[in-house]
Structures are given as structure tokens and as C-alpha cells.
Amino acid sequence: MPESLDRKVFFFTFVPLVKRRFETMSGSREYVINYGSLPFGEHEFEFHINDAFFQRFENSLVQKGDIDVLVVVDKKELMMLLDFTMEGHVIVECDRCLEDLELPIESYEELIVKFGEKEETESEEVIVVSTKEYELDVSQFIYEYISLQIPMRNVHDEEENGQTCDPEILKTLEKLQPQQEETPPTDSRWDGLKGINLN
Numbered sequence: 001m002p003e004s005l006d007r008k009v010f011f012f013t014f015v016p017l018v019k020r021r022f023e024t025m026s027g028s029r030e031y032v033i034n035y036g037s038l039p040f041g042e043h044e045f046e047f048h049i050n051d052a053f054f055q056r057f058e059n060s061l062v063q064k065g066d067i068d069v070l071v072v073v074d075k076k077e078l079m080m081l082l083d084f085t086m087e088g089h090v091i092v093e094c095d096r097c098l099e100d101l102e103l104p105i106e107s108y109e110e111l112i113v114k115f116g117e118k119e120e121t122e123s124e125e126v127i128v129v130s131t132k133e134y135e136l137d138v139s140q141f142i143y144e145y146i147s148l149q150i151p152m153r154n155v156h157d158e159e160e161n162g163q164t165c166d167p168e169i170l171k172t173l174e175k176l177q178p179q180q181e182e183t184p185p186t187d188s189r190w191d192g193l194k195g196i197n198l199n
């Protein structure tokens with residue numbers, strides 16, 4: 001799956017995650033799951049992601065969005081399984097005309113949360129939390145899952161997303177930068193690898 005390449009690039013860029021994950025952002029408790037008081041078994045939590053959500057993250061590629069997130073928590077004695085289902089859309093900037101571009105988001109992710117001695121990230125899908133903890137802020141996970149869905153290059157494209165650049169803005173941009181050559185179309189799935197220094 002070519003998608004996994006992007007995922008790896010993204011993941012290793014953002015390691016170490018554990019510390020950041022447990023920082024409470026802006027003191028908000030909107031996306032905190034209090035699992036300590038839950039009985040064993042499955043429990044559903046619904047969250048809504050809006051513009052304010054993205055503004056809590058520094059340098060977020062996404063500034064606007066509207067996404068419903070369903071988190072199914074399966075609590076067991078030694079771990080929890082979390083299933084995230086995300087559906088909605090985000091608004092990013094078009095790399096060509098700089099206007100808003102709407103991208104649909106439909107994503108399913110799984111996270112295993114083990115109860116252990118010390119907090120750590122075992123892998124992309126497995127984290128360990130202290131047995132002394134009783135709640136988990138899932139906002140960082142949701143943010144990462146959504147970010148993974150955003151291609152490195154975003155342009156209005158009739159075929160790809162049924163949207164077109166504003167012709168007036170394109171004309172103005174052309175006038176401003178008469179020397180600039182048209183960027184050839186690229187496969188955005190590989191864009192994630194371009195920034196990597198292989199030496």
C-alpha cells in the first residue's frame with residue numbers, strides 16, 4: 001500500500017509522541033476520555049472536530065474542518081482497544097491559487113493502549129500508559145490521523161476533487177510571477193519522500 005509510506009514518514013517525523021500526547025492543550029478537556037470509571041467492555045464516544053480544534057495545534061496544515069469522530073473503546077484488564085472512525089471534510093489552502101480547497105476525510109484507525117509501568121510509544125499503533133492514569137486526551141491522536149489524510153500537495157483539480165482554481169486569481173498570480181514555470185503534475189503519494197535526506 002503506497003499509503004503506508006506517507007504514514008511512516010509522518011510517524012517518524014513526529015516521534016517522540018508520548019510526551020506531547022499527555023500535555024493538556026489549552027487546558028481543554030473536550031477530547032478527554034475518562035476510562036478509569038468505565039466497566040470492562042465496549043463504550044462509544046462521539047467527538048466533533050471544528051475550526052477551533054485545528055487552531056490549537058501549532059503550524060497545522062489544516063485550519064478549518066468539520067469532522068465527526070466516533071471512538072469505540074473496548075476496555076480490558078490489561079489494555080484498551082480504541083477504534084477511531086472519522087468522517088467529514090477539512091479546508092486546506094490550494095498550492096496553486098491559495099484559495100480554500102475542500103478535502104473529504106474518511107478514515108478508520110486503531111490504537112492499542114496498554115496499561116504498564118511507564119508511559120511510552122511502542123509503535124504507531126501501540127502506546128503504554130501508566131496504571132496510575134485514568135484518562136486519555138485523544139485530541140493529539142485525532143489530529144495526527146486527520147493530518148495523515150492530507151496529501152503533501154493540494155491543488156484544485158477537476159478530476160481529483162471536482163474543484164477548479166479561480167481563473168481570475170490565477171491570472172493575477174501569473175502577472176506577478178511571469179517567469180515561473182508551470183509545475184508538472186506529480187503523484188502526491190510520493191511527495192512525502194521528497195524532503196528526506198538519504199545520506
Ligand SMILES: [Zn+2]
Nearest residue numbers: 094097156165
Ligand atoms: Zn486552486
